[in-house]
Structure formats: structure tokens, C-alpha cells
Amino acid sequence: MMTDTMTNPPAAYQKLLRRMREVTCLKSTSCALEWDQDTYMPPQALAYRAEQLAYLRGRAHRLFAARTVGAWIAECEQQGLAPDSVEGANVREWRRQFEQATKVPAAFVEKLERVKALAHEAWRAARAQSKFELFRPHLAKIVALIRQKADYLGYEVSPYDALLEEYEPGARAAGIASLFADLRPAIVSVLQPALQKSAAVPDHWLPGAYPLAAQQLFNRRVAEAIGFDFAAGRIDTTTHPFCATLGAGDCRLTTRYNENDFTFSLFGVLHEAGHGLYEQGLPPEHFGRPAGAAVSLGIHESQSRLWENHVGRSRSFWEHWHPIACEYFPDLQALSVEQIHAGVNRVRLSFIRVEADQVSYDLHIMLRFALELKLVTGQLAVADVPGYWNEQFEQMSGLKVTKDADGCLQDVHWSLGGIGYFPTYTLGNLNAAQLMQRARQEHPSLNEELGRGQYQTLLTWLRQKVHQAGSRYRPQELMQRVTGEPTSIRAHLEHLREKLT
């Protein structure tokens, strides 16, 4: 898919490659330091680690945002590179990233970083005490600065468009709003029958003990089985699971453990390994360049959701893995495949997004999207966030939020300046279902193979269709090419209806 590199690219392109190699070296080193900070770093190292990161990130930024880089990009653009050639895609993405890096003044970026650092600390305290008031002044500053950032970046219709662009190139608020307008009633229509079906699942459906060491061995076996390469990656433990690439051939996953519930870490690993398989499947010869990089968060999330929900929460998965899991967790013999399948697919309304079931999850996202849109367009005051949240949440779920920690303080994103990020989670869900449906159409034997614990056909298909493409096509171009249509709600709803109602 990515073989047709130019035999004689322009000199400016060669200069860009050299510069980007340096930028990638600095950025990947920062990722390595951040991974260490999240996994093993002792607490007193924090202050100096921040200095190291600020230095590396700052230098990477200056090297990338240099005027000469803009000139090289412009020179390449004048060469009329084929838009879906490796070079064309690289130059297109470098242009996009260059605009994002240079339109926002350095002094503003520094100010935002300082405000974010304080806001993040304030958010921790506010959430711990469930007091929105503690976070309110910080969120007000964040929103004001993020609106200013959108103005710097520029947009045609909504300032939210400028923010989305950072996470999901090409996405626009109007498009998301229209997609969500269709999705919401469709989900509501699935929700009632799904809740009824799940009512039979007991509160504590998973009895027994699941020692940490056994979970680690089992998770590793599953991750290896779906294709995660441990010669080029590993799994460690963190409070908040993540997947990070520290360099070529170096993808690190993390998960967390609950000794009463092995599915907690297992689905964490399946999710992060989904991200990891994407990272490990990107063309290594283009490492550190757009042609070798993930195209968007919405596509990245599709890979994690696909392995977590479409593979890991399928009946066929448990038909294969139940007897194996019983070797690691003898207590699991007390449950049938049906009981486990029902348990891991239980639909039950709850306050916390990260604990939400597969049906109501996107309702949580829609609430946040609507709220963010109002914030950045000035239709909602920061002081009114808890009231708006609680009202909308009750309307959507029937549950009354009694403390902000269970409501508008639950997510870390805003404290990190991440406004415009949430919609990519739902895009990920929709893309996952759409890709999985397409894979099944192209490989009628897929279900049968998955039931035998054989994941090679599915992984190879994803490699060829999604991973190998890197950022060669824009996200929606990629979805169109691979599935025949842009992101839509259809496959996701069919999947939910079929499995959960």
C-alpha cells in the first residue's frame, strides 16, 4: 500500500526528512521519559523530570516550527506531489502540523501550559473533595484560553472546529452534531431492551479470587494470541492504562488490576493492545513521519474498541478462552460461557464514563460534546457547568447526580486543556463496528476463526487496510476506502442490537 516512494524527491523534502528525524528523536525521548514517570519513577524525581521534558519538548517545538521548515514545506507543495503518495501525504500532514505549531504564539503556549499545570492540580483536589468551586476558576481560565487558541488556529464555522482538528483532522462540529443527532435516539431505542436483558445478571456476577500474578500471565497470553509482539513491547502497571510508543519497535501498554475481577485488567489489556497492534502495524520504514504515524484519535480508538468489544466481548472469544482462563483462575469454573458473556456485556446505567456499558457509553460522550460546544461558543458560563451537566445527565439516564465527582469533575481532559477530544471516543466506537462488519463481509470464515482463537486473518486485514496506511489518507478518506462509506452509525447499532437486545 505504501511502496511507491519517489525515486528522486526534491531537495527541500530531503531537508524536511532530516529535520523530522531530529524532531522525532526528541519527541520519542520525551515519550520514554513520560512512560517512566507513569510507571517507575520515584516521587522526588518529579521536579527535575518536568525540567527535562520541558527542555526536550521545547526544543522539538522550536526545530519543527522554524521558519525554514515552513519554507521547505512550501517548496515541496509547489512540486505537485501526488496527494496519496508517501511524499504527498507527509507534506500535507507536515503542513497541517506546521500551521498548528506556528499559528499559536510561543508566549501563549507557555501561558496555557502554566494554567494547565495549576488546573490539573486543582482538578485533582476538586475531584477528591467533590467541590466544583475549587476547579471553577481554573476551568474558566482554560475555556478562555482554549477559545483564544481556536481564534489563533482559525476556523470557518465554529471555534470548536479548530479544536477538533488537532485530534481528528477534517472533522467539524456540524458533522459531529449531525452524526450524534442520529445516534442519540437510536441508542435510546436500544437501551431499554438491553437494560431489560441485563437485569438478569446479578450485581456480583463474578465470584472468586484472581491473583495478580495469574492475571498477568493470562493477559500476556491473550495479548500474544491476538498478535501483540512482546519482542517490541511490554505491559506494565499504572493507575490509568495507556499505550505509548517510545521509539521504533518499542510499544508499551499498561493496565491496572483488581484481584476480585480479572476482566478489569483483561479488557484494559485488550483495549490498549488494540492501540498497540495499530502502532506495531504502522510501516516501520516511515517511523516518525506522517506516513508511518496513526492518522487520528478516532481511528486509533477504533482499533482499541474493536479488540476490546468486538473480539473480547464476543461469545466466540469466551468459547475459546474460558477453558484456558480456568487454568489460570480455577474459580472461573463456577461460571458458564453464557454467564461470562452476559457479565462482560452487562448494560447498566452509571455515573462514570469509563465504567459505562457499550450502549450508554456514547450518551456520556454526547453530553460532553454538547457541553463543550456551548462553552467554547459562549452559550454556557463555566459557573453553570454542574447545573447543565446534572440536568442533562438526569434527562439522559434518569439518574440524579448528587456529587460533582460523579458528574462534571469525573474526567481529567478539561484540566489538561483537552477540549474537543471527547467526540473521538464515539467516532472510535462507530469506526470499530464499521471496520469489523467490513472485515466479516470480506472474510466470511472470520467468526469461525475467532471462535477457534485464530486472529491472524482479522489482524492481517487491519494491517493491510488500516495500519499500513499510516496517515496517507485523511481519516474519512480511509473509512471510505476501506468500508465504502464515511463513519456512520449503522454498523455500531446493528452490533449493539444483535449482541445486547
Add this chain to the structure above:
Amino acid sequence: MMTDTMTNPPAAYQKLLRRMREVTCLKSTSCALEWDQDTYMPPQALAYRAEQLAYLRGRAHRLFAARTVGAWIAECEQQGLAPDSVEGANVREWRRQFEQATKVPAAFVEKLERVKALAHEAWRAARAQSKFELFRPHLAKIVALIRQKADYLGYEVSPYDALLEEYEPGARAAGIASLFADLRPAIVSVLQPALQKSAAVPDHWLPGAYPLAAQQLFNRRVAEAIGFDFAAGRIDTTTHPFCATLGAGDCRLTTRYNENDFTFSLFGVLHEAGHGLYEQGLPPEHFGRPAGAAVSLGIHESQSRLWENHVGRSRSFWEHWHPIACEYFPDLQALSVEQIHAGVNRVRLSFIRVEADQVSYDLHIMLRFALELKLVTGQLAVADVPGYWNEQFEQMSGLKVTKDADGCLQDVHWSLGGIGYFPTYTLGNLNAAQLMQRARQEHPSLNEELGRGQYQTLLTWLRQKVHQAGSRYRPQELMQRVTGEPTSIRAHLEHLREKLT
């Protein structure tokens, strides 16, 4: 000790501080990447990690070795800073390091790096197959280049002086040779009675099983007791134990485990924690500058040997720790304190330096020093290394080397270009004994405190006398100030005689 910083240092000094902050950021980041490479990095990450390190190390070198840095140093030197002020010490050491960094041409450094990389690979293979011939051509190149390096660096008497200077500022080959000429017969005179005394210790003196997890808990408890701060450090597992500082407040130790012998990891931890206590005791306000950095390898090694051999291998140590160790290792109840003390102090001639006892250890070093000296002065051909080694080793120990893996191929140092390094191990042994003897003189209650497992007085003394000084004084100046004499063989021999004969 280090409080008198100038109120108004020259502008050039301020510029040096700024530049060194950047250099330290790059170097400490390299250390973090190297730590990760040695502990957790997956194998396929190796090639790109090398690229990251080459970039960071290269940039640190260019920033440090810049002509403007030389001009700033010269400007500071003209100000007549007090030699033992913080500024004076910093400028003196920066000058020394600047000369080392600039006298050797960059092209030569790159060539040496390439030769070392290949030599290191060849050495691994040669040692595995015990075939010196495989390593010979590489060692020949290393020796030729190291001699050339000594010429670039310059020296007054012996090219070996230029090499020593990198590891032990101020040390000279003639001084080491004279020290060793006294040390050798003295050690030989201790060796026979020590061997006789140890003859009563059975081959397998430590019965029982020592599960890894229990060792980790026990080691941590001991390291905490002697004062290693786990809020600013940690212990991980590697094949070759080491201590590395990854940043301010971030000191990482490693050890290795043998489930049949807990003393293997314990003495590894005591040794590395000795290094770590030094690193954690350096003045944090001078982090990344000579005033906040260890002064030499011979002083560094004195700290590790002191905690490993003078504390950890003392009778009073085991009087305190034996009952506690039995909580972790029930099998240890079968042994008395006397048996453990005799076991961990057993003197027995062997081929391998890192397994050598406290008496014969320095004989291993003297052999290497004599051999290195002959190599760099052209008195010994590389082809004759095994012959020379085996002859000298048999003369020293009575043991016949039957394979090079047990002889001249056992150490990694030469393959890494580390000629001139070995003497610092013996300096460390001598300095450790001398410092410990002085501490006992100044604190007559020290032995009693150590017997109660109280290490605060000893650590505070080392902090005040050695750690806080950073590189303010040259190594021998420091020994003179703290112990009243330069490094001598007396205290070490008294210690060996008293404990082992």
C-alpha cells in the same frame, strides 16, 4: 561545607551555568534511556534507542565542547576564583572536562565509538566461546586507538596518565605503581593465614531456599535502614548490577538474584546502595555541576565498598540482621551468626575478579594494571595478552587458567575502551578502609551503634565529609582533608588482618 557561593559571580560564569543546565538535561536524559535499556526495554527497540542516545550524547558533546564554552571558562579563570569555592571548583573541573572533550577530534571519537561497538560484540562472542582469537584483532584496534587518544589528551610521563585522568583526576601511573608495589607483598602476607582460616568454611555453606520475593523485601529493608531514600530512588533487576542517576532526586540501583543464595543480591544491593547514598548525598542545589557531582571513581567505589564490606560483612551487621533475616528466610535459622559471618567473608582463590574475596580482589586488579600499562606503553603485544595473563595469574594464585573466558576475556572493560579504569577499584578498597577507620576514630561509639543496626552517625559523617563536598576538592585533597593522609594501604591491611586472619 558548600554554602559560600559568590554573591556576584562573573557574567561568563552565569553563561556557563546556563549552558551546563542544558548539557545536564541532555546527559541525564541519556542516563534515563540507558537505564530503561538495561531494565525494561524490549529487544526490538535496540536500534532506535541507539539512535536516540547518539543524538542526545552528540548534542550534549557539541554544546559542551563549543569554542564559546572555552572562552567563558578562560574568562572565569582570569577572575582568580578561590580554588575551593564552589565557583572555583566548578570552573576547575569544567576546564578539565573541556580539555578532555576538545583535545580529541570529533572524527576520532566517532571512529573509536564504531570500533568499540564492534569490539563489544566480538568480546561477547569470544568470551562465550572462550576464544581470544575472536577478540584479538578488536583489542588490537582498541589499544592502538586508546594510545592515540592518550597522545591527543597529552601527558607528562606515561600515556597511561592521560587515561587515568578520565576516571581518577590527578592520579598518575607512577603513583599507582608505587602504591601497588607496597600493597602486593602485604596482601600476599595476609592471604595465607586468611586462606587457612577460611578452609573450615564448607563449599556450600549456605543451605536452604531464598525466594526472590523475600529477597526483594529484605534487601529493601536493609537499604532503607542504611539510609537509601526510596522516595528518590528504586531497585530493579539486571544481569550486571549498577547505580545510575537519572536526574535530581532520582537514583536507580539494580541487583541480580540467586534463589540458592540471598547474599548474592544482598551484597549487590549494599554495594550499589553505597554508590546511591553518595549520589543522594551530593548537594542538590549544585545538581549537574562539579560542585554537585561525585569527584572520582576511586571515591565513588570507596562508598560502595564501605557499605558492602565494612558494614555488610562485619560481625555486628549480622548480629543485628540475622534474626530479622530469619523472618524473611526461615532456612537461615539453621546457621549461627558466626557461620554466616565466616561464610560471607570466606577467602578462596578463584579465577573471576567479580567473584573474588576481599583479600585476593586487589591482586586481580594489579594484574590488570600491569598488563594495561605494558599494552599502552608498547611493552606487550596484544597477541601475547593470554600468555602474559595466564603466567601472571598462576604466579599470583597458583591456579592454572585453562580457558580465556576465565582469564583475559572475563572483563567487559577493554571492549568498551575502558583502559585505565581498573586501578580505581583498588583505590576504592583502600579509601573505604581509610574512611571507615577515620569515622571510628571520630565516633568511638560507632561499632556499638552499627551493632544495633543504627547507621545514622556513619551516614551523617560520610555526608558531611565526603558527599557534601561534591568535586570541590580533588580526590587526594579530599582524602587528605578527611583522613589526614592521602590514599594509603595501611587501613585496608589492618582491616583485612583483623577480620580475616
